[in-house]
Amino acid sequence: MKILITFVLIVAFxxxxxxxxxxxxxxxxxxxxxxxxxxxxxxxxxxxxxVVLLAFLADAVGLRNPAGLLVTIVCSVxxxxxxxxxxxxxxxxxxx
Numbered sequence: 001m002k003i004l005i006t007f008v009l010i011v012a013f014x015x016x017x018x019x020x021x022x023x024x025x026x027x028x029x030x031x032x033x034x035x036x037x038x039x040x041x042x043x044x045x046x047x048x049x050x051v052v053l054l055a056f057l058a059d060a061v062g063l064r065n066p067a068g069l070l071v072t073i074v075c076s077v078x079x080x081x082x083x084x085x086x087x088x089x090x091x092x093x094x095x096x
Contacts, residue, residue, distance in 0.1 A: 017051060017074050018044055020082035028089050036089050047081045 028036035054073045
């Protein structure tokens, strides 16, 4: 039972982290940008590294409520990654 709960939490964590960027890439692909999904090869590891580093930094600084901080960090990094993907693909890569 513990393994199942761990698996569900990992899937929820990665889904919450990578879901918005994947959704933006899927919408851009349907809109005609054939290279939008390729950008996820850079966005996904970058988001994961940013979450881990920010979580360790929050712990090193001594901030309290680690669960709340992790949820905040995951949401902010997720939305930042999705926004960066959208801005890069729409304004930079397509405008070339």
